Amino acid sequence: MSAGQLKAAITPARWLDESGRLVRGTSAPDAEALLVGYRRLVFARRLNEQCGALVRQGRLAVYPSSRGQEACQVACASVLADGDWLFPTYRDTAAIAARGVDPVEVLTLLRGDWHCGYDPVRHKVAPQATPLATQLPHAVGVGHAARLKGEDTVVMALCGDGATSEGDFHEACNFAAVFRSPVVFFVQNNKYAISVPLARQSVAPSLAVKAIGYGMPGVRVDGNDLPALEKVLGEAVARARAGEGPTLVEADTYRIESHTNADDASRYRTDDEVADWLPRDPLLRVRTYLTAVGALDDEREREITAAAEAMAAAVRTGVGAESTADPEELFAHLYATPTPQLAGQRAALRAELDFEEA
Amino acid sequence: MTTPKMTMAQAINTALRDAIAEDDSVVVFGEDVAQLGGVFRVTDGLHRDFGENRVFDTPLAESGIVGMAVGMAMNGMRPVVEMQFDAFAYPAFEQIVSHVAKMGNRTRGKVRLPIVIRIPYAGGIGGVEHHCDSSEAYYAHTPGLTVVAPATNADAYGLLRAAIASPDPVIFLEPKKHYFSKEEVDVSAAVPPIGRAVVRRPGKDATLIAYGPSVPVALAAAAQAATEGRDLGVVDLRSIVPFDDETVCAEVRRTGRAVVVAEAPGFASVASEIAARVGEQCFHHLEAPVRRVTGFDVPYPPPKLEHHFLPGVDRVLDAVDTLQWEDAA
Numbered sequence: 001m002s003a004g005q006l007k008a009a010i011t012p013a014r015w016l017d018e019s020g021r022l023v024r025g026t027s028a029p030d031a032e033a034l035l036v037g038y039r040r041l042v043f044a045r046r047l048n049e050q051c052g053a054l055v056r057q058g059r060l061a062v063y064p065s066s067r068g069q070e071a072c073q074v075a076c077a078s079v080l081a082d083g084d085w086l087f088p089t090y091r092d093t094a095a096i097a098a099r100g101v102d103p104v105e106v107l108t109l110l111r112g113d114w115h116c117g118y119d120p121v122r123h124k125v126a127p128q129a130t131p132l133a134t135q136l137p138h139a140v141g142v143g144h145a146a147r148l149k150g151e152d153t154v155v156m157a158l159c160g161d162g163a164t165s166e167g168d169f170h171e172a173c174n175f176a177a178v179f180r181s182p183v184v185f186f187v188q189n190n191k192y193a194i195s196v197p198l199a200r201q202s203v204a205p206s207l208a209v210k211a212i213g214y215g216m217p218g219v220r221v222d223g224n225d226l227p228a229l230e231k232v233l234g235e236a237v238a239r240a241r242a243g244e245g246p247t248l249v250e251a252d253t254y255r256i257e258s259h260t261n262a263d264d265a266s267r268y269r270t271d272d273e274v275a276d277w278l279p280r281d282p283l284l285r286v287r288t289y290l291t292a293v294g295a296l297d298d299e300r301e302r303e304i305t306a307a308a309e310a311m312a313a314a315v316r317t318g319v320g321a322e323s324t325a326d327p328e329e330l331f332a333h334l335y336a337t338p339t340p341q342l343a344g345q346r347a348a349l350r351a352e353l354d355f356e357e358a
Numbered sequence: 359m360t361t362p363k364m365t366m367a368q369a370i371n372t373a374l375r376d377a378i379a380e381d382d383s384v385v386v387f388g389e390d391v392a393q394l395g396g397v398f399r400v401t402d403g404l405h406r407d408f409g410e411n412r413v414f415d416t417p418l419a420e421s422g423i424v425g426m427a428v429g430m431a432m433n434g435m436r437p438v439v440e441m442q443f444d445a446f447a448y449p450a451f452e453q454i455v456s457h458v459a460k461m462g463n464r465t466r467g468k469v470r471l472p473i474v475i476r477i478p479y480a481g482g483i484g485g486v487e488h489h490c491d492s493s494e495a496y497y498a499h500t501p502g503l504t505v506v507a508p509a510t511n512a513d514a515y516g517l518l519r520a521a522i523a524s525p526d527p528v529i530f531l532e533p534k535k536h537y538f539s540k541e542e543v544d545v546s547a548a549v550p551p552i553g554r555a556v557v558r559r560p561g562k563d564a565t566l567i568a569y570g571p572s573v574p575v576a577l578a579a580a581a582q583a584a585t586e587g588r589d590l591g592v593v594d595l596r597s598i599v600p601f602d603d604e605t606v607c608a609e610v611r612r613t614g615r616a617v618v619v620a621e622a623p624g625f626a627s628v629a630s631e632i633a634a635r636v637g638e639q640c641f642h643h644l645e646a647p648v649r650r651v652t653g654f655d656v657p658y659p660p661p662k663l664e665h666h667f668l669p670g671v672d673r674v675l676d677a678v679d680t681l682q683w684e685d686a687a
Contacts, residue, residue, distance in 0.1 A: 115464040126432070127464050131456050137422050138457070141429020141437075148385070148411050149434070167449075171422030178417055333467040334502045336525040339553070339600035 010206045012252045013221040015228035018280050020288025029227040031295040037074055037226050038286045038296065039304050044070040044094035045283055046308040047103055050315050051093065051110070055261045059319050060110045064091040068224070068256035071282035072188045074098050075229035076156050079237050087126045087139040087157040091188075095158065096125055103311070104318030113325045133163040136172030136185065143181035143240075154240045155183045156233075162193025164210065165201050173248065177214040182240035184233060185248045188223060190255035195268040211248035223253030224282040254280070327353060361542040367400045369511040369543045370476075370532065373518035374401065374438065376545070378408050381436060384522060386413045388423055388440035388476075397442055398478060398537050420450040424475065428457050431471040438522060443534075444479040445488040451496070458527045459502035473527045474518070479507075480571045480621050482535035482668060484661040491658055492622035494570075497529040498598045498631070505598040506552055507531040509573030511541040513596060516550045524552060533571035553600035557609060561591025564615035564678055567606055567632055569595035572619040572669065579619075579674035590678065598628055606632070607639045614645040615681040619669055624652030646682035 014023045022028060044066070051063040066073050069091075077098035080086060088096050093110075097103045101118045108117020109128060116127035126142075129135035139157035146153035163169055164187060176183045187207050191198050204210060211218025217239075221232040229251060236247035254277040258265040265274075290296035331338060331346040338346070364372070377384045386404060388396075392415040395402030405413040416423050420441055427437035441447035447454075454475065461471050481490030497505045504526050508514040514532065521528040550556075558573065559580050566576040573594045580590040593609050595602065610616045616636050620629040633648040651669045659667045 114466060115460075116466070116468075119468045120432070120465055121468055127461075127469075131452060134425065134452060134456060137425020137453070138429035138432065140422075141426040141431070142433045143429070144426060145430040145433035145435045153433075168421055168425060168453075171417070171419040172425065174417055174419070175422045175426055329466075333463045333465075335462075335504070335600075336470065340603065341601065 010209070010220060012223075013219065013228050013232050014225050015231065016225050016285045016289055018285060020285040020292065022289075028293070031290065031293055034227060034286060035290060035295050035300075037078065037230065038283070038290055039307070040074040040078065040098050041070050041226065041283045041286060042304050042308050043311055044073050044098060046312050047094050047097055047315065050312040051107070052257070052261070054316070054319055060107060061112050062260045062262060063093075063110055064260045065255075065257040066091050066094050068277065068281070069188055069190055069253045070094060071226040071229055072186070072223050072251045072253055075226060075233050076158060076186050079230055079234045080154065080156055083124065083151070083153055084237070085124045085126065085139070085142050085153065085155045087135045087155065088128050089132075089135070089158055089160065089163075090128050090130050091160065092128065092158050096128070099123065099125055101125055102318075103315050107315070107319055111319055111323075113323055114329075133159055133166035133168040133172070136163075136168055137175065139183050140172050140176045140179065140181045143176070143183045144179050146182065147179075152241050153182065154237050155181070156237070157183055157185050159185070159187055160193065161187060161189040161191065161198050161201055161207060162196065163187075164207050165193075173211070173214045173216070173246070176246040177216045180243065180245035182243070183246040184236040184240055185246060186233065187248065187250045188253055189250050190253050192255050192259070192269070194259040194263060195265075197268075206250060208248055208250035214248075216246050216248060218248040218250065220250045220252060223251030224280050224285070226282060226286050361544045363540045364511060364543050365538050365540050366511045366514045366532070367398055367537040369515040370400050370518055371402060371404070372543075372545060373515045373522070374404060375407070377438070377519060377522045378404065378412055381522075383434060384412070384436045384438060385430065386438045386440075387416050387426075389416060389418055389442050391415060391440050396440060398534065400476075400532075400537070401440070420447060421453050424450040424453040424458060424473075427473045427475075428453065428461065428471060431473050432469055436472045436474075436522060438474040438476065441475060441477045443485075443489045444477055444491040444493045447475070447477050447493065450475075454497070454503070454529075455500050459500045462526070463502055470525050471527045472522075472525050474521045474530050475528070476530045476532060478534035478537070479531045480533050480535065481658055481664055482571060484664065486661065487658070490664070492620070492653065494531055494598055495622060495627050498628050502527070503599060504528040504552060505531065506596065507533070507570035507598060508596065509533065509568070509570055509594050511536075511539070512543045512547065513550065515543050515545055516547065517552065517596060519549045520552050523549070528552070531570055535571050536574070550596065552597050553602060554597075555593050555595045555602035555605040557591060557605065558594045559590070559592040561589045561613060563589045563613060564617065564681055565591045565593060565609045565613045566617050566619055566674065567593045567595065567636075568619040569598060569628075570621075572621055575669060575671060575674065576619050579671045579678070582671055583675060583678065588678065601635070603635060603639060607636065610636050610640045611643040614643050615678075616640075616644075617649045617651060617674060617677045617681070619651045619674055621653050621668060623655045624650050625655045627652060646680070649677040649680060651677045
């Protein structure tokens with residue numbers, strides 16, 4: 001890619017503005033497709049709310065909410081084909097659910113029963129990464145293996161603004177560009193890494209411009225604008241699938257809630273700042289637009305709300321069910337054949353359990 | 359038919375070559391491994407013979423190399439990656455500990471990572487700083503990793519074949535001091551199982567326990583002791599994880615005395631673990647406390663001082679002399 005083809009994207013791409021109107025010069029999005037997206041947004045929002053409630057009830061150990069980022073969560077999943085891979089972080093529960101994984105399986109981690117509760121190979125969704133940016137080189141590896149095998153798989157690799165400071169972010173972007181790996185790096189810039197604001201992560205004019213240093217395109221998009229996100233991410237996916245290599249996409253969004261329930265955002269940001277972002281809500285503008293064009297009426301809204309409530313009820317039931325955690329499973333998966341030492345430790349724990357039960 | 363002699367570098371090269379030829383999913387990558395054939399020439403000729411899709415150079419970034427191996431293994435490949443030197447593997451430590459070691463466990467066995475991470479390790483080559491670390495304890499301490507340390511050229515071939523065939527991730531520690539020593543290697547011999555130690559020399563008076571570059575030291579010490587009327591056995595662990603308690607303890611119970619020999623600093627080391635295990639399992643057979651002969655608890659020394667650091671024959675025999683022989687009379 002020549003230097004002339006690389007553009008420093010600073011102004012984010014937009015389709016729907018904050019009041020739900022088409023941005024001047026854009027064509028109308030497909031209303032039926034957007035309605036599908038709206039339904040997913042409602043589900044993602046309801047999942048965030050439900051998980052927050054489950055934390056307060058002590059059913060989940062912790063929940064890093066993506067409230068305010070639901071458009072990013074939905075878009076990154078909806079642009080992928082079945083054979084593509086998603087590499088999520090701990091804040092991307094709603095994206096994994098949007099990919100079609102049962103939220104109860106996803107919440108295994110936060111419920112504390114095991115680490116990864118879903119089958120990554122079956123769903124083509126990597127385990128949620130907690131150590132920041134460490135999953136990004138894995139995404140490059142999945143993409144490179146696909147290329148070697150002649151498959152047109154695309155890998156969507158998620159991270160936040162804080163993760164762009166990590167060494168693995170740099171190494172992954174560089175490897176992907178050098179090997180022309182079919183990876184889309186999707187940075188949800190929600191302005192905070194726990195308490196540390198974006199200004200302390202980077203003084204670059206945007207995070208998207210970092211792409212230039214790796215020789216790949218960087219695109220900045222309004223992260224609360226679902227049709228714009230689906231367009232930008234869809235183009236990056238198509239580019240990767242066509243063998244043209246990786247793209248870095250930065251979504252301009254905002255973390256409405258604290259880092260997790262264990263965090264207190266009032267220590268590092270003002271209520272006014274949060275209030276400024278509330279009108280930019282990703283659901284609101286799609287709802288306003290769809291209502292204005294007549295694609296969403298009260299009946300449809302009620303149907304979507306009822307379906308989201310049914311999902312939330314299933315999550316409550318699943319998360320509230322008796323724990324199935326088996327102490328002996330601690331030893332089950334480390335090696336294909338357990339070492340003699342692990343077999344011995346498993347037997348010792350079994351004996352302790354038998355003694356307690358007797 | 360005579361068995362050919364080859365260097366350890368050639369034995370490892372042959373193992374890589376045979377594995378690539380036999381299994382389409384085996385890929386070899388790292389820094390300088392393609393065109394150059396590796397700084398120790400271990401991968402010499404593989405890129406020429408198998409092409410860019412099977413053997414390739416990467417950008418200079420160890421975390422990226424290991425992280426990429428994780429992803430390739432998730433997508434059906436068997437990556438064999440090279441860390442250029444022991445201390446250059448540390449940037450990959452997070453990938454190794456948090457992902458390579460844990461993926462099978464995190465995913466309840468749904469994602470297994472058949473990755474081999476080859477690391478030229480330990481000293482004795484007059485290398486300047488950061489080129490001679492014995493880093494095995496970091497890996498051995500990490501549940502989920504298999505840690506293999508061959509001592510002979512035949513084992514370098516056979517154990518690497520076993521490591522590449524393993525469904526689990528393997529840290530493969532190559533004693534770089536012996537890369538260019540020649541020994542007979544029968545590549546048609548049965549591949550040794552990972553996790554079984556081997557008695558290199560039977561002995562009835564005391565047992566020397568060693569792995570990797572310390573095995574030749576132990577064998578030399580045993581040979582010298584024999585000239586002085588003391589019959590020392592030598593156990594070569596071959597793999598640190600899984601650890602072969604059975605073979606080690608059978609030998610120690612027979613002799614009643616044991617000395618562990620290893621280059622790494624001794625504090626909180628593999629040598630310490632071995633001494634503790636032998637103490638716990640063989641107490642009533644022991645005539646003396648288990649001794650450890652290890653490197654000092656200092657960073658690996660500059661070339662002109664390394665001979666003071668490395669456990670040698672004299673230190674091993676001095677330790678053997680302290681095994682309370684007077685009680686045996």
